[in-house]
Amino acid sequence: MMGDVATRAAAPRAMGVPGERGRFGDHGGRYVPESLVEACREVEEAFREAWADPGFRGELATLLAVHAGRPTPLTPAWRLSAELGVTLLLKREDLAHTGSHKINNVLGQALLAARMGRTRLIAETGAGQHGVATATAAALLGLEATVFMGERDVERQALNVFRMRMLGAEVVPVRAGTRTLKDATSEAMRHWVGVAGSAHYCVGSVIGPSPYPYMVREFQRVIGDEARRQCAAALPSAVPDHVVACVGGGSNAAGTFAGFADTPARLWGVEAEGGAGAALGRPGVLHGFRSLFLQDDDGQIREAHSIAAGLDYPGVGPEHAHLRDLGRARYVTVDDGEVTAAAVRLARAEGIVPALESAHAVAWVIRAAGSGELPAGSTVLLTLSGRGDKDVATLMEVL
Amino acid sequence: MNALETRLRARRDAGRKLLMPYVTGGITPDWTEYARAFAAAGADAIEIGVPFSDPTLDGVTIQEASHAALTRGATPRGVLAGLAGLADLDVPLVVSTYCNLVFRDGPWAFCAALREAGASGLIVPDLPVDEADEAADAAAGAGVDLALLASPATPAPRLAEISRRSRGFVYAVSLMGTTGTRSALGPAATALAGRITGLSDRPVLLGFGISTPGQAVEAARRADGVVVGAAIMRRVLAGARPDEIGAFLTAMREALDDPGA
Numbered sequence: 001m002m003g004d005v006a007t008r009a010a011a012p013r014a015m016g017v018p019g020e021r022g023r024f025g026d027h028g029g030r031y032v033p034e035s036l037v038e039a040c041r042e043v044e045e046a047f048r049e050a051w052a053d054p055g056f057r058g059e060l061a062t063l064l065a066v067h068a069g070r071p072t073p074l075t076p077a078w079r080l081s082a083e084l085g086v087t088l089l090l091k092r093e094d095l096a097h098t099g100s101h102k103i104n105n106v107l108g109q110a111l112l113a114a115r116m117g118r119t120r121l122i123a124e125t126g127a128g129q130h131g132v133a134t135a136t137a138a139a140l141l142g143l144e145a146t147v148f149m150g151e152r153d154v155e156r157q158a159l160n161v162f163r164m165r166m167l168g169a170e171v172v173p174v175r176a177g178t179r180t181l182k183d184a185t186s187e188a189m190r191h192w193v194g195v196a197g198s199a200h201y202c203v204g205s206v207i208g209p210s211p212y213p214y215m216v217r218e219f220q221r222v223i224g225d226e227a228r229r230q231c232a233a234a235l236p237s238a239v240p241d242h243v244v245a246c247v248g249g250g251s252n253a254a255g256t257f258a259g260f261a262d263t264p265a266r267l268w269g270v271e272a273e274g275g276a277g278a279a280l281g282r283p284g285v286l287h288g289f290r291s292l293f294l295q296d297d298d299g300q301i302r303e304a305h306s307i308a309a310g311l312d313y314p315g316v317g318p319e320h321a322h323l324r325d326l327g328r329a330r331y332v333t334v335d336d337g338e339v340t341a342a343a344v345r346l347a348r349a350e351g352i353v354p355a356l357e358s359a360h361a362v363a364w365v366i367r368a369a370g371s372g373e374l375p376a377g378s379t380v381l382l383t384l385s386g387r388g389d390k391d392v393a394t395l396m397e398v399l
Numbered sequence: 400m401n402a403l404e405t406r407l408r409a410r411r412d413a414g415r416k417l418l419m420p421y422v423t424g425g426i427t428p429d430w431t432e433y434a435r436a437f438a439a440a441g442a443d444a445i446e447i448g449v450p451f452s453d454p455t456l457d458g459v460t461i462q463e464a465s466h467a468a469l470t471r472g473a474t475p476r477g478v479l480a481g482l483a484g485l486a487d488l489d490v491p492l493v494v495s496t497y498c499n500l501v502f503r504d505g506p507w508a509f510c511a512a513l514r515e516a517g518a519s520g521l522i523v524p525d526l527p528v529d530e531a532d533e534a535a536d537a538a539a540g541a542g543v544d545l546a547l548l549a550s551p552a553t554p555a556p557r558l559a560e561i562s563r564r565s566r567g568f569v570y571a572v573s574l575m576g577t578t579g580t581r582s583a584l585g586p587a588a589t590a591l592a593g594r595i596t597g598l599s600d601r602p603v604l605l606g607f608g609i610s611t612p613g614q615a616v617e618a619a620r621r622a623d624g625v626v627v628g629a630a631i632m633r634r635v636l637a638g639a640r641p642d643e644i645g646a647f648l649t650a651m652r653e654a655l656d657d658p659g660a
């Protein structure tokens with residue numbers, strides 16, 4: 001009997017507080033060099049204390065409103081809905097300041113860093129959106145910023161590199177390995193080891209050692225919480241049948257899912273075919289956490305490939321791995337061709353040019369509505385994580 | 400007590416300063432010759448890195464060495480097969496690699512393979528003591544010593560736990576940074592070694608950045624010995640042959656044996 005009670009008490013509520021040592025089921029944890037353990041512990045303590053402090057939450061809510069432009073609207077995709085035979089609602093993170101959801105997390109972490117007495121933010125970036133958001137928050141709060149970016153992404157995302165520098169951030173091109181997000185993350189961690197006392201590592205997704213996956217999800221849950229209220233007003237059923245978001249590390253998806261985890265809504269994470277940690281990965285440890293990673297039989301991490309730089313990551317956040325294990329969320333993939341076609345279709349049907357990352361979610365909805373996986377008449381909430389301005393150069397090459 | 404720790408303690412207690420050179424397994428077709436040169440130069444243990452695609456605690460030199468070895472086709476199995484060929488050396492072999500390779504087939508299978516190959520120690524830089532339970536059990540089950548790392552930022556109670564749970568030796572990381580050669584040893588390095596020797600009588604090896612005989616001597620004033628990695632691999636990457644590395648280590652050995660000379 002005692003055992004029963006204990007088991008039930010320990011059973012994690014989907015998307016609640018993680019277990020001991022930042023565990024989401026088998027995933028998560030804190031696999032960092034000893035030199036970083038103390039730094040992670042300090043972030044965890046500071047976050048728990050701040051998140052329980054109405055003063056901190058109020059300050060963050062104010063910044064999100066007056067600086068980032070929240071709440072973001074919920075836009076019915078009228079024409080695309082009619083074409084697909086479903087009711088499609090878009091959560092417009094593309095309208096958040098700096099052009100994506102990344103600002104939600106960064107404002108939270110920058111406020112926390114300032115509260116901890118840190119004077120500099122370190123960040124990794126793929127598409128440059130997290131880097132731009134970090135540079136923005138640093139400028140806003142009077143902090144310095146150093147952003148690590150794979151050399152290949154520096155080339156692919158030249159506009160964002162310029163924006164970061166204009167905002168006063170230092171951008172460090174990373175020449176190691178595949179010269180993309182994975183290597184930028186490794187380099188940011190190496191740098192952090194040496195400066196943990198004065199700099200805060202502002203991780204850009206629900207990845208990294210505990211407490212980052214939990215903390216970033218909490219900072220992003222504003223997407224899901226707002227969408228839940230907006231859906232309640234917009235839909236007769238109050239809750240959509242399906243909730244869809246693209247997944248790189250998984251922060252916009254985690255923030256969105258958090259608002260619907262306790263509803264009957266089916267949760268869908270859409271990954272890039274060449275970067276599908278959740279759909280195709282195997283258990284492993286990288287960048288401080290245990291989760292699902294693309295790797296070979298020996299355990300060497302494989303290169304991710306995606307037309308969307310922000311999805312070019314071989315793993316997925318530990319909570320997504322757990323949601324997959326639980327069957328609470330499902331993870332699917334789309335290919336680059338479907339993605340560019342979906343971006344064009346959304347642009348022409350709705351007058352919205354999505355980020356290529358976000359276009360993954362759109363592409364899957366188009367496919368699933370066609371195949372019947374999304375039955376006719378379904379209600380679908382899709383988080384449009386960012387706008388496509390940064391991707392114009394890429395699109396000019398392929399269209 | 401397992402073979403590695405027994406050996407290191409005996410040598411330390413006999414008044415000898417310990418020297419553990421490092422080579423990236425698979426860096427050249429004849430990489431085991433470097434290990435033989437280490438032994439001939441008076442190494443007390445030899446660290447062999449199993450290269451990983453994403454070495455997040457390594458600076459540019461060992462990143463480059465890992466990348467080069469993987470490009471040559473190095474695999475964990477291949478490196479362990481190379482180790483098995485070094486059984487005649489009578490120097491303890493310590494494998495270092497990252498969590499993902501240890502966990503791929505599970506720590507029990509990995510540690511069994513280490514034992515099979517004749518390795519007596521294991522270092523996993525991204526496995527802190529809080530996450531080490533299973534790997535520690537697996538290592539103990541295979542008679543392999545899992546050496547834990549301590550850093551200058553490690554607070555006192557935690558340092559005591561690391562010293563207690565480490566096996567073979569305690570790996571004291573000399574600085575807050577990645578592997579790589581440094582022009583000088585920081586004050587944090589010897590202070591950390593002193594803090595650990597005050598807590599436990601397990602051998603303490605100081606590593607990260609030790610590049611010259613002078614630095615080795617300075618480090619060994621408070622520590623029981625040193626680990627030399629990037630200083631070797633920088634030379635290997637520049638084309639140094641095993642006998643040249645042997646000469647470099649002989650100079651370090653002599654300095655450790657006779658610091659006054």
Ligand SMILES: Cc1ncc(COP(=O)(O)O)c(C=O)c1O
Nearest residue numbers: 129205248249250251252310386
């Ligand atoms: C617009 C946009 N969406 C999605 C992502 C992927 O990140 P996450 O999976 O953490 O939401 C990025 C990352 O750069 C992005 O810029």
